[in-house]
Amino acid sequence: MKQEKGITLISLTIYIIVMTIVVSTIAIISTYFYKDAHSLANRINPLAEYTKFNSFFADEVNHSNLKILDCQEHYVVFDNTTQYTYVPENKAIYRNKVKIASEVENCKFERKVKNGKEVISVTIKMVDSAENEQKNTDFTLTN
Numbered sequence: 001m002k003q004e005k006g007i008t009l010i011s012l013t014i015y016i017i018v019m020t021i022v023v024s025t026i027a028i029i030s031t032y033f034y035k036d037a038h039s040l041a042n043r044i045n046p047l048a049e050y051t052k053f054n055s056f057f058a059d060e061v062n063h064s065n066l067k068i069l070d071c072q073e074h075y076v077v078f079d080n081t082t083q084y085t086y087v088p089e090n091k092a093i094y095r096n097k098v099k100i101a102s103e104v105e106n107c108k109f110e111r112k113v114k115n116g117k118e119v120i121s122v123t124i125k126m127v128d129s130a131e132n133e134q135k136n137t138d139f140t141l142t143n
Contacts, residue, residue, distance in 0.1 A: 046103060046126035050135060053093055053101040053124070057084065060095075061120065061139040068118060068141070071111035076120060084109070091127060103127040106134075117141065 007015075060066070060082060067079040075085040085094045086107035093101040103126060110121040118141045125134045 046128045049101045049103055050124060050126060053104075054137065056095055056100050057122065057139060060084075061141050064142055066141055068111055068120065071109055071120065073108050073110075076109040076111075112138075114138070114140070 060078065063080065068076060069079050070077040074088070075083060077083045081096075083094075083096055086092075086104065086109075087094060088106075090099075091102065091104050092099045093104055093107055104124060105127045106123075106125040108123045110123070112119045112121055120139045120141070121136065122139065123134055123136045
């Protein structure tokens with residue numbers, strides 16, 4: 001009887017073809033994965049932008065003896081020369097001339113008086129938020 005040792009040329013060719021198909025499939029899947037991961041990393045998180053604005057604005061209104069000089073629909077000016085402005089063309093909120101929040105679809109500032117204290121009501125709608133999802137926050141000025 002003749003013993004068969006090693007592999008034939010046909011089986012070697014089949015192994016190489018199968019391995020090529022497996023490696024190319026993995027390469028295609030990983031390319032799509034990294035492409036999607038990269039596009040997600042470049043996307044701005046609306047909640048993070050809203051939180052960033054809130055932290056700046058809350059810090060500002062907590063200064064003692066802060067007064068509001070002017071408050072219109074898209075901006076508010078304090079007596080310490082700080083101004084918060086919403087620019088619809090840029091879809092951004094600026095603190096003086098520094099952009100602090102991006103991808104803001106709408107932002108309105110409103111001056112109110114509640115319980116004898118000055119309050120600034122801020123209504124913000126982010127670009128990627130749901131149809132009617134607006135965040136309304138009231139900031140009370142400390143005296």
